[in-house]
Amino acid sequence: MLHLQNYLSESQQREILHHCREIGKRAPLFIPTMKNRSPFNYQMTNCGKVGWISDQNGYQYIENHPVTNKPWQPIPEVIRNLTKSLAAKVGDYNFTPETCLINYYQKENSKLGIHQDNTEINKAAPIISISLGDDGIFLIGGKRRKDPTKEIILKSGDILILHDESRMFYHGIKGIVPGTSNLLNSGGRLNLTIRQVY
Template sequence: MNNRFALNPVPLGQEGAVLYPQALDAAFQQDLVADLRGVLATAPLFQPVMPRTGKPLSVRMSNCGPLGWVADKAGYRYQPNHPVTDNPWPPIPEALTQLWRLVAPNAREPEACLINWYGPNAKMGLHQDRDEQTFDAPVVSVSLGDEALFRLGGVERGGKTQTIRLASGDVLVLGGKARLAYHGVTHIYPGTSTLLDAPGRINLTLRRVNP
């Protein structure tokens, strides 16, 4: 399986932020999408909302793994069950666990894999991933489908950001000092990939939640 990963790291200018362009070959991406269809058949996409305003996010999401991230009027948190079906989350596909072991060899196994579906008009404002109980492990992000314009800042809100155009098969790792870097997605480029059945992008983020 490891020969299906092309891990050629490109540092992004801050310690712990690394891009692996085209890390996943086309066949691997297709197999992974098939795995995700099975996950979503058990844990369907739902619409998270902002706790303070109750406004829905423009992405739809689901999770796999022992824990899943949810957002509703009660707050941001990880929980072991789907907020709509109340069923446990399906397991993380083994292929993603193998990828984690290669790009985060010193970290414990991931406990959550967030599945975010970006339609053509979806965005994600600048934010930190800080709902976990530990920041020792990196966040590992996988892009599938249409390209996206990704913004990466520093650990303080309002600082300078750099823009990166993420393509299907790219893997991004935020660890070390970049683990709490602000980041977001400002634009989706429909028609830049034929991987998915509909225009849009899937973003997977593997995370360790507990120490």
């Protein structure tokens, strides 16, 4: 695991945020659900070749937005270039960004349960996470769900890369710390997760 603190300048953060807002106009945020139709504790959207969703059919990648049924927007070039350079830092010089999951945590109790990213066909490529807005309390464990976890504070502009052994570590978001950033006018936290699916 590689945690790059304060990696993005404020201007870089605002540029990525601008692109996220433009994506949201064409691929609006929605609340995913579990198989039992229980709603998640955050909103999400995607951009890229495919987008990750969860619904009554489980976790999956699909080519169209589940509400608008329109194809996802392309990943902005600035994010593509950034993630390729970040992947090279952990030894992957052929990383191809194919999907960018955008999670919006608006409330203090917005959270993401402990899980393992295993929906991707390619489980060797790193997972790259970009934090924007309020601090997120990130939990990272091991390869087994019952392994102990530790907390890491992810601040606006931080980058987190799960690679090599940590690629399959269980992880989640315990919550956010409201008022720790003024990047998002409405408050809250955006997390961008970029993956190579295939």
